[in-house]
Amino acid sequence: MSHTAPTPRAELDGIPAYVPKPPKPPAEGPSYRLFLNENPYPPLPSVLAAITEAAAQTNHYPNIFPDRLTDALARRLDVPPEHLTTGPGSVGIYQQIGQAMLKPGDEVVYAWPSFEAYPIVVRMAGAVPVEVPLADGVHDLDAMAAAITPRTSAVFLCEPNNPTGTAVGAAELKRFLDRVPSDVLVVLDEAYYEFYRSPDAPDGVALHHDRPNLLALRTFSKAYGLAGLRVGYGVARPALAQALRKCAVPCGVSRVAEEAALASLRAEHELFERVDRIVAERERLRTALTAQGWAVPPSETNFLWVSAGAGSEALAGELERGGLLVRAFPGDGLRVTVGSSEANDLLIAAVGRLTPGR
Ligand SMILES: Cc1ncc(COP(=O)(O)O)c(C=O)c1O
Known part of the structure; x- marks a missing residue:
């Protein structure tokens, strides 16, 4: 009997452990x-009641996609449902991005330090991380624009940024988006959107309408307090949203998570x-x-x-x-x-x- 073992893809060697030791x-x-x-x-009690009721149906699969939540989000954000993708947290949508949009050898530009999932998503796809240091703790958008080459397929932009909490604002962001070639995907990660109080806060959902290369990512984990149930969503023009949905894990948003998110929208x-x-x-x-x-x-x-x-x-x-x-x-x-x-x-x-x- 041979003693060789299956070999994981070499790309995995370069992937740092994502979850920090608590x-x-x-x-x-x-x-x-x-x-x-x-x-x-x-x-909230109303959200807990929705969770409890949905939990009683755990013997059934949820729908392939959380259609009721998609429709509710579409109404809430005033976008057609075809502009939405959903996943088990926004990290679930990053996996969709990796599978749908990144090829081995592609370059992905993002700031550093920024959200720790970025190098993992990029390396997992066999793509190449291009990390642009923050300048005085803030995204250096000029340096990020300069880092884009013909090999760049995506830019990940965390606005406001994790871990620094800093933000660039709508005016700077729009100037940057105008400089990004239209065939380069921009993922605007708005995980903290609801906490952003500057009058110059950007709104990725509004921005996506006339930018077919923009994907705005939001989550129920932070402001809505549902981190433990894993619900995130992305908003993009229909072609991009559809590509992402094709790569979604079927039934990836549980019935409990969907009902909790719906109850949270009602209790906003x-x-x-x-x-x-x-x-x-x-x-x-x-x-x-x-x-x-x-x-x-x-x-x-x-x-x-x-x-x-x-x-x-x-x-x-x-x-x-x-x-x-x-x-x-x-x-x-x-x-x-x-x-x-x-x-x-x-x-x-x-x-x-x-x-x-x-
Ligand atoms: C910038 C950013 N994006 C996404 C996430 C992940 O959110 P989710 O719980 O929706 O996967 C986090 C969580 O800390 C985050 O900081």
Whole structure:
């Protein structure tokens, strides 16, 4: 009998582990999950009721596509249903992008640091990542435009950016989109759209109408608090949306997830009051951390970036011991999700105690 084993594709060797090792909660006392940009609020009673009712039908497959959700989103966004694709989270749609739009050897331009899924999606397709460093923590759109070559098939643009929370705004974004060749796909990742309060916030759904190379990505994970159920969607012109739908995992959005998303759309008013509270807490947290002497850029998301440089890991470790589980980017900074006001109070106090020179 031969002892050889099946060999995975060589491209997988270059793929970094995506899911970071979760910080360890302390053995005693409460802990707060501030490392995945989750919503601190549990599901609304009306959403939980929809989840419970749908869960009773778990012996049945869901539809191949979540058609009722697609129709509800189409009405909500005022786009035809053919402009939509859905998936198990926006990461599910990134898999559709990889399969439908990227070929081995293609170049994909994106900023770095940005959403950690990007190098994985690109390498998985056998495509080549072209990472353009942020300039002062913000997308360097001139450098990104200059990085586009005849081999570029896509640009991934996270607006506002994860992990820095920073944004470029609609005017700059439109100037950039005008410079991208029409045969290059632009994925505008708007995972934090609902937290974006600048008057110059772009709206990818509005922008897609006259840009056949634009795909706007949104999710129910953040503002709608459904991270655990995995529902995301993309909006694009029909040809692009159809190509993506062809690559969707059949039944990839469960009945429970679809019903929860539908109930969340019905309860949007209540959910967006929560988003307002998170935005107010974001500003309170930023003001406090800045007053302590930390460099914290303005954020348009539900998290803040603390430029702690070489001390980032040590600071995250200390916070972790106090039950505040944040994400360290070694040598660079900390990404801290805006949590409940209780968690934010504890964070302000703990970071204040750990501030050098205090
Ligand atoms: C920029 C960005 N895009 C997409 C996602 C993934 O969202 P989903 O839960 O919809 O897969 C995240 C999650 O953190 C994110 O930060």
